[in-house]
Structure formats: C-alpha cells, structure tokens
Amino acid sequence: MLRTLDLRGSRPSPAELLALVPRAETDVTAALAPAGRIIDEVREHGGSALLDQAERFDGVRPAAIRVPADELRAALEALDPAVREAVESTIARVRAASAAQIPAPVTTVLAPGAVIEQRWQPVERVGLYVPGGKAVYPSSVVMNVVPAQVAGVRSIALASPPQADHDGRIHPTIAAVAALLGVDEVYAMGGAGAIGAFAYGVPDLGLLPVQRVTGPGNVFVAAAKRLVAGVTGIDAEAGPTDILVIADASADADFVAADLVSQAEHDELAASVLVTDSAEFADAVRVRLEARVAATKHSARVRTAVEGPQSALVLVDDLEQAAAFANAFGAEHLEIQVADVDATLARIENAGAIFVGPHSPVSLGDYAAGSNHVLPTGGTARHVSGLSAATFLRPQQVVRYDEAALREVAPVIATLSTEEDLPAHGEAVTARFER
Known part of the structure; x- marks a missing residue:
C-alpha cells in the first residue's frame, strides 16, 4: 500500500527535505x-x-x-x-x-x-x-x-x-x-x-x-x-490534489485512513501522505487504509494513487521533524491530528489550508467549512496562497501631499535624483516652487 520513507535517526536539511518529498510524476x-x-x-x-x-x-x-x-x-x-x-x-x-x-x-x-x-x-x-x-x-x-x-x-x-x-x-x-x-x-x-x-x-x-x-x-x-x-x-x-496528515499515537487510525482515501479518490495522481512519530500508529493506519481502499466506490483509482510515488508513509523521530517535512512538502491540505495541536501548528509555515483536530477533515473544507477549496497544489503552497476574496483585489496607494508637505521633502528628492543621475525627477519638484 503506502511506501515507507523512514527519516528516523536523521536530520535532513531543508534542501535535503525538498529532494525527499514525494511528488506526482507530472510535468x-x-x-x-x-x-x-x-x-x-x-x-x-x-x-x-x-x-x-x-x-x-x-x-x-x-x-x-x-x-x-x-x-x-x-x-x-x-x-x-x-x-x-x-x-x-x-x-x-x-x-x-x-x-x-x-x-x-x-x-x-x-x-x-x-x-x-x-x-x-x-x-x-x-x-x-x-x-x-x-x-x-x-x-x-x-x-x-x-x-x-x-x-x-x-x-x-x-x-x-x-x-x-x-x-x-x-x-x-x-x-x-x-x-x-x-x-x-x-x-x-x-x-x-x-x-x-x-x-x-x-x-x-x-x-x-x-x-x-x-x-x-x-x-x-x-x-x-x-x-x-x-x-x-x-x-x-x-494540479493533482494532495493531503498530508501529521499524526501521533493519540490520533484515530481509521479517521486518518479515511482522510487519505478521500483525497486519493480525486485522481490517480493524487498524493496521500502520512507523517507520524509512531511506528505502531503507522501500522494501524496501514490496516485501516487497506480495508477502506477495498471498500470504497472508486477503489481502483484510489489504490493507484496511494501506491504511486507521490504518496508515502513518513516515519520521523518527533513532531518537530514532522513539521519540517510538512513545510518542505507544502501541502494543499494539511491535517494536524496530534495531542498538542498548538505546538505543531506554531511550527507550520507552508500549507494551502490547515485542518486541526479529529473533527476537521479535509472534506469539510471541500464543501461546508466556509473556507475555500481552490488551493495551491504540487508544493506551490510554499509560495502561493489559496483562492480568496483578496485574489480579486489589487492594493493601490493614493498619494495626497499639499504644497507645504511637498516643500518639506523636496531636498530629499533633489538629493536622491542627483545621486541616481535623474535630475528631471528633482526638477519636477523644484518647478513647483520657482514661480
């Protein structure tokens, strides 16, 4: 089912983590x-x-x-x-x-x-x-x-x-x-x-x-x-959707398996990734994942996705390393199902949307949470945000100076325009005080 990426006993650098994260084979x-x-x-x-x-x-x-x-x-x-x-x-x-x-x-x-x-x-x-x-x-x-x-x-x-x-x-x-x-x-x-x-x-x-x-x-x-x-x-x-779940031994293995399947249902290239510091919990998820993949309507599609190179079960030493891996992955959907949610959430920098706790599955955000489900995929959450009202807005600065305020900064403009060898910039200001 899910291939294993074992990072225990190592501390990869951010650049090494970027090379390790699983990705769909799309170009x-x-x-x-x-x-x-x-x-x-x-x-x-x-x-x-x-x-x-x-x-x-x-x-x-x-x-x-x-x-x-x-x-x-x-x-x-x-x-x-x-x-x-x-x-x-x-x-x-x-x-x-x-x-x-x-x-x-x-x-x-x-x-x-x-x-x-x-x-x-x-x-x-x-x-x-x-x-x-x-x-x-x-x-x-x-x-x-x-x-x-x-x-x-x-x-x-x-x-x-x-x-x-x-x-x-x-x-x-x-x-x-x-x-x-x-x-x-x-x-x-x-x-x-x-x-x-x-x-x-x-x-x-x-x-x-x-x-x-x-x-x-x-x-x-x-x-x-x-x-x-x-x-x-x-x-x-x-591109193809992805989900990354950070979970520890306190999480419910069946919940996590269900969430991994929910996103794999979209596409054969969908990525389902679990990052955990508990090998026992990882084994429990594998068992539940196999059962849920076999039982779901789009079983063949889901199986192709979870067995693909873009999906993985990642074993780490601790949740600090789990957060570092998640930041390198830049998940479209990031779930955090751990005992101390706030400590892990504080370490997260890169994610399209973050779903916290056992009762905030990604499918909630797909439909009824109120959050937007048009989110960056393929690791682009490292530099792009999800769709929002702000997507359709452009910030504009409106400048209003009166004569006295312009006169006050005129020497600054003159000095900088001379330094940049753009004297006409300064002259456009001094022309207003020459009459």
Whole structure:
C-alpha cells in the first residue's frame, strides 16, 4: 500500500527535505507546447476552434459555446431541492468567510498635509474555470464565484467543459449553481482552449478578455495558465490534489485512513501522505487504509494513487521533524491530528489550508467549512496562497501631499535624483516652487 520513507535517526536539511518529498510524476513544462498550440487555435479561429476542440477532447460538439439563459434557468428549476439546500448553505458559509478576507482601507498621515491612502481595488472582469473530468464540481462554482462577488468584481464569466453525457451541454448541476449565484455568462468550453479564450477574448462569441483567471484543472489547464500569465492574472497552476496528515499515537487510525482515501479518490495522481512519530500508529493506519481502499466506490483509482510515488508513509523521530517535512512538502491540505495541536501548528509555515483536530477533515473544507477549496497544489503552497476574496483585489496607494508637505521633502528628492543621475525627477519638484 503506502511506501515507507523512514527519516528516523536523521536530520535532513531543508534542501535535503525538498529532494525527499514525494511528488506526482507530472510535468507542466511538457504540456506547454501542446497547450500553446491549442491557445493559438482559439486566437486565430475563435468559436469554431473551441467547437473543434470540444469534439476532439470532450467527445462531443456543443450546439453553442455560450450557454443560453433559458438553459441556465431550466437547470436551476430542475435542481434537486436537497442539493439546492446544501449549495445555499455552502454559499452562505463561504460568503461569510470570504468577507473576512477583505483588507480594510488604511490612511497613514506622515506629516501635516502628507497622506498615503491604502485601498484595495477589485479587478473589473474575471474568468472562472470549473473542471469536468472524473467528477462534477458544483462546489467549485461556489468557491470561485462567491469570493469574486464579495471582492466586488462586476463582470464574471464562467467556463466548464461540455459533457458527452448531456448532449454537449455543461453539467446541469454546474449550470444550476451558476444561475443560483446570478452568473449568466457561462461557456461550454474546457481545457487550455478555455483559458486562452478568457485571456485573449473571442470576438465572434462576444467574449471579452478578462483580467484574472482562476480555478483548478488538469496539466493542460495549468500549462495554459502559465502561458497566459503575462497577459492576464492567474490564481495558481493547480494540479493533482494532495493531503498530508501529521499524526501521533493519540490520533484515530481509521479517521486518518479515511482522510487519505478521500483525497486519493480525486485522481490517480493524487498524493496521500502520512507523517507520524509512531511506528505502531503507522501500522494501524496501514490496516485501516487497506480495508477502506477495498471498500470504497472508486477503489481502483484510489489504490493507484496511494501506491504511486507521490504518496508515502513518513516515519520521523518527533513532531518537530514532522513539521519540517510538512513545510518542505507544502501541502494543499494539511491535517494536524496530534495531542498538542498548538505546538505543531506554531511550527507550520507552508500549507494551502490547515485542518486541526479529529473533527476537521479535509472534506469539510471541500464543501461546508466556509473556507475555500481552490488551493495551491504540487508544493506551490510554499509560495502561493489559496483562492480568496483578496485574489480579486489589487492594493493601490493614493498619494495626497499639499504644497507645504511637498516643500518639506523636496531636498530629499533633489538629493536622491542627483545621486541616481535623474535630475528631471528633482526638477519636477523644484518647478513647483520657482514661480
């Protein structure tokens, strides 16, 4: 089942830990060339290219790329009431948590008449991507749309791949949740082509370019995001999901096994990692993991994931070393199930989202915690944060100086502009006092 990485009796350096952490065998670089060709097709041929790509990659040719408004309304009317209630509950929780992510404006008075105002300005237009593939993700509609709305984004476009099982339409649950959230600009397009369409626009569809693209996807979506990053903003290059659990002997082995399986269910390349200082607990997890993998619906997919090189059981001497390993791994989802949670949490620097204690499983965050589940994968949590309302905001400084305040700093500007051999900078200030 899980391969073992035994670090007991050693103290690897941060650089050595980076080399040791398990990773999925995916290479975004290898997908750059084909993703680039797909984007170029969309730039050159517009909507017809998107239709051809749908037929080629999704196995179906949509009747239209832009989803008609009546189709969105019909999907919402047909939505199972229990699903609608669950989605509305999630929307409320994510909206409340996202509101807390809006930084407050701050005014700094440096001297009389010298004021810097810090404001946070939303982007005008965004393109939100909701993947298809092995599952349907209405929760990802919520996680993308709600923070953008909370941030104050005025123009929201959403894309999801057309489904062969639904005659080329996007999944009806995706359409229904978009309608529930008031998003009426929805496109049946997927993969790198959708990302290119968002970045450059598609005139024949009336699709205008966006200022930011967000949402998870496969390796070609990640590659496309990298390619358009100089044209539009992106959230992150999301890849296969991962979970890392730090647990000691006080944890429940069955809970941990269940959580490892829950993320392995997503994809054969998903990473499930347990880090523990107890060999006995590790053995108990192995037993429960085998039972849960055998019993779960997507057993073959889960088994491939947990037996892959990206998954491991890591034995360490103590929880300090466990935290060091977790920081090197940079987990998308980090669970801490230990007796002294706060001591371990204090050592954590790198994680997309952190789930503390036996009753905060990752699947809680996937749906109903109120936190966002669009998170950095593949170790990028070491330098990237998860999707939030702040993703759609840009900090701007507004400078207000009066004449007296400018006169006070004029010598500073003159000195520095002379030192940098940019005299016109200083002259732009002194010109205001020469009349």
